[in-house]
Amino acid sequence: MIKNTNILNRNLLAPELSVRLDTDYWLLWFKCSNQYSIVSNNLKEALDRVLVTGSKAQYTHSQRVDKKESEAEWDMLTAYLDLCQTPKIDSEILSVKEVPEYSIQECVFLDILGRTIVLETDDDSTKNLLLPALSVYECPKQEEKSIAVRFTVFRKAGIIYLLKDSQLIRAVQQDAYHIIQGTFITQLLCSIQHQNLNSLLGCLHASTVVNQNTGHTIALIGNSGSGKSTLTALLAKHGYSVLADDISALTEAYNILYNPNGISIKSGAYDILKEYYPELMNLKPYKTKKGLISYLSPPTSQLYQSPCHTLVLVNYSPKGEECFEPLERHEALHILIPESWISPTPEHAKAFMDWCSHLECYKLTYHHIDTALDRLASLHKV
Amino acid sequence: MKTKKSNNSHESKQETMTRKEALEKMGKYGKYAALTALGTYILLSPKQAQAASPEPPGTGFFD
Numbered sequence: 218m219i220k221n222t223n224i225l226n227r228n229l230l231a232p233e234l235s236v237r238l239d240t241d242y243w244l245l246w247f248k249c250s251n252q253y254s255i256v257s258n259n260l261k262e263a264l265d266r267v268l269v270t271g272s273k274a275q276y277t278h279s280q281r282v283d284k285k286e287s288e289a290e291w292d293m294l295t296a297y298l299d300l301c302q303t304p305k306i307d308s309e310i311l312s313v314k315e316v317p318e319y320s321i322q323e324c325v326f327l328d329i330l331g332r333t334i335v336l337e338t339d340d341d342s343t344k345n346l347l348l349p350a351l352s353v354y355e356c357p358k359q360e361e362k363s364i365a366v367r368f369t370v371f372r373k374a375g376i377i378y379l380l381k382d383s384q385l386i387r388a389v390q391q392d393a394y395h396i397i398q399g400t401f402i403t404q405l406l407c408s409i410q411h412q413n414l415n416s417l418l419g420c421l422h423a424s425t426v427v428n429q430n431t432g433h434t435i436a437l438i439g440n441s442g443s444g445k446s447t448l449t450a451l452l453a454k455h456g457y458s459v460l461a462d463d464i465s466a467l468t469e470a471y472n473i474l475y476n477p478n479g480i481s482i483k484s485g486a487y488d489i490l491k492e493y494y495p496e497l498m499n500l501k502p503y504k505t506k507k508g509l510i511s512y513l514s515p516p517t518s519q520l521y522q523s524p525c526h527t528l529v530l531v532n533y534s535p536k537g538e539e540c541f542e543p544l545e546r547h548e549a550l551h552i553l554i555p556e557s558w559i560s561p562t563p564e565h566a567k568a569f570m571d572w573c574s575h576l577e578c579y580k581l582t583y584h585h586i587d588t589a590l591d592r593l594a595s596l597h598k599v
Numbered sequence: 600m601k602t603k604k605s606n607n608s609h610e611s612k613q614e615t616m617t618r619k620e621a622l623e624k625m626g627k628y629g630k631y632a633a634l635t636a637l638g639t640y641i642l643l644s645p646k647q648a649q650a651a652s653p654e655p656p657g658t659g660f661f662d
Contacts (some may be wrong), residue, residue, distance in 0.1 A: 252643065256638060257639045263637045297634065307647040342660045394656050395652065396651075399649035399651040400648055403649040551641060551643070554643040555645065
């Protein structure tokens, strides 16, 4: 990006936004790339010195250390800023202008929050990408005039296309089917709640629950397989409403929107959950390459959005020691940001960073549901 | 003239190597790393589109 590495163009390299996260860490945002960086206080100060001095000569002159060491620092710091400003190209998302010819094999009607949604698919494989998590909402065919929104998904020459009311929304390589799943459910949840998708701050990789007594809303984060969905299903039977499983859409008002997808349960969690969900063994399981997955319907709730300022990093550990402890924000964001979509507009990035800087974060390692319930209930007791 | 050109080329190459090395050192940003003694950093790239957990699709999808 920069040609002459001895003099830098501050406008090209400086982070657009920065906010203090914890005592020792800052969160920076780079507009050109929509990338974030967490840096320690001393590194933030060093980056500031680079940006203020503006040239290698002045930087080395301002330092008290050895000149060669100082020059090496300059090289490292400017290279880092350059890296931060360099957009990461996602080759799975395709820039397709024209929709190829396609044929529809099946048309499914869904009734979600009183809105009629149509899902058209070209074969069973594309249908099974999207429908299982929503099958509880299937309804008989409705009149054309009652249809709120129509989604079409088909695959051609190794590319999956997603259309909304005949307009192309997304095209991806078939390996990136999870992007079609995420885009579809985000479009759908916005449609059923009359929310403009462009007003979302982001879609967090998190499951979100609300304590029915206190109203306290908690976003459960963690890597895939950490037990977010299992804990979500358990909490749903112990006084919590489920707002979202896996994808939590965050609005400008810092609310998480209701996501109508069922809770995805891997067969490995059946033993833990069957006591609370006897119907689990009778649900239709979907075969995947890693085993069976079933979808639980979250209990009906009148709650369609709730403000969320608490993250809990979940770790199900069948043998390990149980613990619940505060987590520094930078550690929670380290997990959350790379797994989430965050709106790239400066206004949204600023709002997102403000949200980040006020989050309460905790880490929960558990294997008994009672432990998890006790610890979570201790948050914001009425 | 020829010598001068060679020197410039050498300087340029040295600078490029320094820069390349710096980038290589930073390329593995899966976890916190230290920039010499200057402090720690991590670069975080959000997803470029809304995405679900990449649960493997049903058997038959890639057949």
